[in-house]
Amino acid sequence: MKSNVLLIAALAITGGIAVWGLVDNAGLADTARYLVAMQFNSRAWFIMLSVTFMLVVTIGLAVSRFGRIRLGADDDRPEFSTVSWLTMLFAAGMGVGLLYWGTAEPITHYLVVIEAERPERASHAALFITNFHWGLHAWAIYALTGLVIAYFAFRRGQKMLVSTPLLAVFGDNRASHVIGWLADLLAIVAIAIGLGGSVAMGVFQVQEGVDALFGLEGSGAGMTLGIFVVLVLAFLLPLTVDLSHGMAVLSNTAMAIAGFLMIFLLLTGPTSFIMGTTLQALGEYLSNVLSHGFRTFTLMDERANDWFHAWTLTYMVWWLAWAPFVGVFIARISRGRTIREFVVGVLLVPTGFSVLWFGVFGSIGFFGIRGTDQRLLEVVTNNVSETTFFILDKFPLSTLTTALVVAAAFLFVVTSVVSAAFVLGMFSTGGDLDPSAKVKLSWGGVLGALGLVMILSGDIDSVKSIIALGALPFVFIVLLLVVCFLKALKSEPRET
Amino acid sequence: MTGTLVDTVMNVTVFAFIGFLVWVYLTDFGT
Numbered sequence: 001m002k003s004n005v006l007l008i009a010a011l012a013i014t015g016g017i018a019v020w021g022l023v024d025n026a027g028l029a030d031t032a033r034y035l036v037a038m039q040f041n042s043r044a045w046f047i048m049l050s051v052t053f054m055l056v057v058t059i060g061l062a063v064s065r066f067g068r069i070r071l072g073a074d075d076d077r078p079e080f081s082t083v084s085w086l087t088m089l090f091a092a093g094m095g096v097g098l099l100y101w102g103t104a105e106p107i108t109h110y111l112v113v114i115e116a117e118r119p120e121r122a123s124h125a126a127l128f129i130t131n132f133h134w135g136l137h138a139w140a141i142y143a144l145t146g147l148v149i150a151y152f153a154f155r156r157g158q159k160m161l162v163s164t165p166l167l168a169v170f171g172d173n174r175a176s177h178v179i180g181w182l183a184d185l186l187a188i189v190a191i192a193i194g195l196g197g198s199v200a201m202g203v204f205q206v207q208e209g210v211d212a213l214f215g216l217e218g219s220g221a222g223m224t225l226g227i228f229v230v231l232v233l234a235f236l237l238p239l240t241v242d243l244s245h246g247m248a249v250l251s252n253t254a255m256a257i258a259g260f261l262m263i264f265l266l267l268t269g270p271t272s273f274i275m276g277t278t279l280q281a282l283g284e285y286l287s288n289v290l291s292h293g294f295r296t297f298t299l300m301d302e303r304a305n306d307w308f309h310a311w312t313l314t315y316m317v318w319w320l321a322w323a324p325f326v327g328v329f330i331a332r333i334s335r336g337r338t339i340r341e342f343v344v345g346v347l348l349v350p351t352g353f354s355v356l357w358f359g360v361f362g363s364i365g366f367f368g369i370r371g372t373d374q375r376l377l378e379v380v381t382n383n384v385s386e387t388t389f390f391i392l393d394k395f396p397l398s399t400l401t402t403a404l405v406v407a408a409a410f411l412f413v414v415t416s417v418v419s420a421a422f423v424l425g426m427f428s429t430g431g432d433l434d435p436s437a438k439v440k441l442s443w444g445g446v447l448g449a450l451g452l453v454m455i456l457s458g459d460i461d462s463v464k465s466i467i468a469l470g471a472l473p474f475v476f477i478v479l480l481l482v483v484c485f486l487k488a489l490k491s492e493p494r495e496t
Numbered sequence: 497m498t499g500t501l502v503d504t505v506m507n508v509t510v511f512a513f514i515g516f517l518v519w520v521y522l523t524d525f526g527t
Contacts, residue, residue, distance in 0.1 A: 042506035171525055476513060483517045
């Protein structure tokens with residue numbers, strides 16, 4: 001009964017936001033922007049402190065005696081080989097975002113920094129900040145959430161719910177059930193709205209790709225809706241049957257395409273320039289990543305602060321929004337690993353991959369700017385969704401690579417939504433590991449509707465604000481979960 | 497030199513939350 005109430009409340013809130021967005025899209029976007037700005041103005045320091053705290057705790061756990069604790073019984077061994085585990089982690093980290101922002105994000109930051117710095121400094125600063133957004137801090141948020149979920153599910157044999165650690169620490173009483181219920185609800189809202197943003201970003205990306213493939217110039221709202229409908233059908237269908245194996249194949253295909261694209265561009269592009277720039281970017285990242293986690297830009301002018309809010313803070317909140325969803329995924333594949341193995345794998349491998357990815361895509365952008373072709377800057381400024389295709393067009397086999405990006409973007413969104421509908425179904429039915437098709441379809445529908453809301457908002461900045469609004473309350477929940485987890489660890493015997 | 501009421505309230509709630517976390521960590525709930 002209680003889980004039914006949760007399901008109804010969660011569907012009502014997320015569905016309500018979707019209806020609000022469909023009826024008064026500008027109103028929702030404006031409200032989101034206003035509330036998010038208020039939070040960011042007053043609590044920027046707290047958000048940065050929280051994510052840095054999570055990174056420090058994650059590393060601290062790996063190097064401490066707790067690093068030897070197994071996520072499962074002491075004699076459990078990992079379910080997947082290390083190679084396939086790492087491949088699946090790649091898949092979790094790879095998403096439509098990397099395809100979308102590969103070149104666009106470094107160039108966007110470059111355009112801001114270039115006003116105060118020389119071009120080479122601006123390029124490095126732009127790559128550094130991009131790596132910061134996609135690197136250790138992001139993965140520490142995922143890793144720690146995943147650790148909490150995996151520890152209580154596999155070592156304590158409890159349900160895979162956000163509320164589980166709270167009940168374990170506060171005991172089985174009314175107050176902890178209320179807090180736990182709220183935590184589950186906030187997690188559901190954060191995931192649903194975050195995934196809606198992904199749907200929108202995927203549709204924007206696919207549409208630009210289709211335009212590029214068929215030489216269409218800004219194909220308009222009809223095409224956007226057409227792509228959206230195809231996408232929704234593609235993810236609703238698998239929800240009605242058990243296609244977990246098929247989904248893994250699709251997700252691996254998308255990942256293989258992304259990996260192929262990166263290697264293709266590295267080899268056919270200015271290889272030594274890319275490798276040189278990437279190596280230096282890695283060095284700058286490693287040297288400055290910790291101190292940058294404490295930067296709040298408070299003493300800088302309004303423009304710098306607006307940029308900091310629109311990018312760094314929004315990203316951190318975005319990772320928090322995805323944390324329960326990605327956390328559950330990472331937890332499910334990590335049974336039997338020690339905390340130390342878990343942290344090393346989840347923090348270092350995807351971060352290393354991101355540094356390489358942005359190194360390749362970013363360097364190619366900077367290489368283009370250094371030459372005579374300045375049109376890339378116009379593309380990034382005027383239509384950021386087109387950036388990846390603009391770059392691919394400069395390379396051999398551009399029709400093939402463009403089609404591959406479209407296919408990968410499509411597959412990433414479909415597989416994300418299908419897994420998200422499963423996690424939302426599980427959370428909203430009290431931890432049922434096999435939620436009914438009806439529940440999953442309801443969530444698929446809500447995710448589609450939220451995606452449509454974000455598409456109607458028309459620009460990526462509104463999408464970011466709406467996601468941030470959904471995810472901000474979750475900052476508090478994640479921190480509470482971490483404290484409950486640390487508290488539970490204290491009861492582990494010394495010689496594990 | 498003075499801040500706004502909204503800013504103060506937003507931050508006081510954060511301070512209270514941090515205090516709550518410390519309290520949770522240090523208290524024995526007997527579970």
